Amino acid sequence: MEPRAVELDEHLFRHEAGRMVAALTRIFGVHNLALAEDVVQDAFCRALEVWKFRGVPENPAAWLMATAKHRAIDVLRRERTVRTFAPELGRMLESEWTLAPAVHDLFGPNAIQDDELRMMFSCCHPRLQEPAQIALILHILCGFSVREVASAFLSSKAAIEKRITRGKKVLAGSKKLFELNGAGDFSARLSAVHRALYLLFNEGYHGASAESAVRTELCGEALRLAGLLRRHPLASTPATLALGALMCLHAARLPGRVNASGDLNSLFEQDRSQWDANLAAEGQRLLDLSASGSELTEYHVEAAIASVHARSLSTEDTDWERIVALYDTLLAIRPSPVIALNRAIAIAQHQGPERGLEAIQAIADLHRLADYPFYPATLGELELRSGRPEIACKHFHTARKLARNPMERRFVERRIAACGN
Numbered sequence: 001m002e003p004r005a006v007e008l009d010e011h012l013f014r015h016e017a018g019r020m021v022a023a024l025t026r027i028f029g030v031h032n033l034a035l036a037e038d039v040v041q042d043a044f045c046r047a048l049e050v051w052k053f054r055g056v057p058e059n060p061a062a063w064l065m066a067t068a069k070h071r072a073i074d075v076l077r078r079e080r081t082v083r084t085f086a087p088e089l090g091r092m093l094e095s096e097w098t099l100a101p102a103v104h105d106l107f108g109p110n111a112i113q114d115d116e117l118r119m120m121f122s123c124c125h126p127r128l129q130e131p132a133q134i135a136l137i138l139h140i141l142c143g144f145s146v147r148e149v150a151s152a153f154l155s156s157k158a159a160i161e162k163r164i165t166r167g168k169k170v171l172a173g174s175k176k177l178f179e180l181n182g183a184g185d186f187s188a189r190l191s192a193v194h195r196a197l198y199l200l201f202n203e204g205y206h207g208a209s210a211e212s213a214v215r216t217e218l219c220g221e222a223l224r225l226a227g228l229l230r231r232h233p234l235a236s237t238p239a240t241l242a243l244g245a246l247m248c249l250h251a252a253r254l255p256g257r258v259n260a261s262g263d264l265n266s267l268f269e270q271d272r273s274q275w276d277a278n279l280a281a282e283g284q285r286l287l288d289l290s291a292s293g294s295e296l297t298e299y300h301v302e303a304a305i306a307s308v309h310a311r312s313l314s315t316e317d318t319d320w321e322r323i324v325a326l327y328d329t330l331l332a333i334r335p336s337p338v339i340a341l342n343r344a345i346a347i348a349q350h351q352g353p354e355r356g357l358e359a360i361q362a363i364a365d366l367h368r369l370a371d372y373p374f375y376p377a378t379l380g381e382l383e384l385r386s387g388r389p390e391i392a393c394k395h396f397h398t399a400r401k402l403a404r405n406p407m408e409r410r411f412v413e414r415r416i417a418a419c420g421n
Contacts, residue, residue, distance in 0.1 A: 013044065014217055016061050018141035020068045022115040023107055027072055029084065030122060030174045037140075039075065043068040069107045073100055113228055114180070116141065117235070120196070120225075121178040124189035127170050133189075135160060136167040137196035142221065144203070152199045186234055193229065194243050194299065197222050201247050205254070214257050214264070214407070223247050241290035242299035248283030249306035252276040264411040268315050280310045301330040320350035337368045345378060353385040373402035377412055384419060393419040 017040055024036035043064050057063045076099055105111060123136040131153065138144040138152065150160040178189070204218025226244045229235045256270035287303045305326045312318040327343035340363040348356025360366070360379065369375040380395030396416045403409040 014143045015221060016064050017044075017143045018119075019112050019116060020065065021140055022119040023065075023112050024068060024072055025119060025122075026111075026115045026177060027076070027103060027106055030177050031084075031172050033140075033168060033172050035075070039068055039071050042071055065107060069103060073103050076103070115177075116225065117180055117228055117232060118177045120193045121180065121186070121189045122171065122174065123167070123196075124178075124192040125167075125170050125174065126185060126188070128167055130192045130195065132163045132167045133192040134196040134199065135163050136171065137193065138199060139164050140168075141225075142196070142200050142218075144200075148203060152203055180232065180234065187237075190235060190237065190240070193235075194239060194297075197226050197229070198243060198246075198299070200225070201250070205250055205257075214254065216254055219247070219251050219254065223251060238290045238293035238295055239297045239299055241286045242297055242303050245283045245286035245290055246299050246303040246306060248279045248286060249303060249310050252279035252283060252310060258407075262407070263414070264407045266411075267309070272313070275310070283307070283310065296329075296333070298330060298334045301326055301333065305330075315349070318349070320346055324350055335364075337363055337365050338372070340364075341369065341372075341375060341378060348382055348385070353382040356382045357386070371402060373399045373404065373408055373412070375399075376402065377415065380415060380419075384415070389419040 020040045020043065021033075021036050024039055025033055028035050046067055047060070047064055051057070051060075106115075119141055120137055123140060124130075124133040128136070135149050135153070138149050139146070144152070146160050146164065147157055149164070150157045153160065180186075201219055201222035204215040204220075204222065206214070223244075226240070226247055229240050230244055252275050253267075253270065255274040255276060256272065257265055259265050259269075283303070284307060287300075287307055290300060290303070305323055308319055308323055308326070323346045324343060327339065327346055330339055331343065341360065344356050344359035344363070347359045357379070360382075363369075376395040377399035380392040380399060383389075383395060384392035393416060396412050396419065400409055400412040400416065403412055
């Protein structure tokens, strides 16, 4: 197989799998979710077989979507006498005259966008707790593996497997997909959709991939889905706008996250002239719009922190006192050891490394960071700044053992070298 075909398949699965599952589930019915996933898998397998000999088509996404569409028509023709499909489509799928035209219409761009939103909200079934709802969205719509979902939740793979399996059973037991027409539980489901898109972006920005610490395609997919959400009149809430602002402001810094050698840059090392000014401006615009309501969410606060960084000319120019205060607010809204660690870093910038180390030791659930490489890396950095390179080096060696990909490993190795070892 050509190397390019393998690379495209991995990228396309992220971008197209969710769109295909959403369209197929709309056609087959939510009770046939497993069938929809099987058809998507078949489409990708078919692509690998054909592209091996014919090469990757000019528009591989369209090729995959067309393959899934034709496969759906075949399944409907073969199984419509023994299986029930989407009840709301009724006789359109029962008659040979209307079957193919109906499927073609349901695979149109606008229909697929609506189906993606419908699928996101369908995953947020009231019988499921929010962690299970989010896991379903990440797994079904965003192409996350079970391991990646577990990493996003700081949970075990076994626990996530059980959560996803139960979630799929509940979803498959639903009579139909969620309708985006002002249902009473729309706002209740919206918070879980927000959280899933947040985790999707976060996994791309500084996730736990074995290949790379930065995956711009995941960030781009999160931005795209958040844009779909903003365009829906019921979903375009202040929280949705704040989430979009947060994504744009962080995505604006992506060009500076990796240097010319492909190595990871910390915020303190980044060339801010490389930051995307247009994305930063869009993020600030969305943040301003998000202030229209009285609700203050974690996305508002995180976007405000990102906005402080975006407006700062350098690390030294940054209003670290303001950032510490914002982290205090964020911890009150959503306590998290990672947020507390970031707050400690801000304290170190504002009041010195010793105060930062004290803030780290005061984190209540510090044990949850045991496998997080940037915990010992932060300890190492602050010890180094405090003039204790031997202690710093030990922490950096721990961080190197915990590094999840070569990019993180090389980053830590640079810090080990800075200790003189």
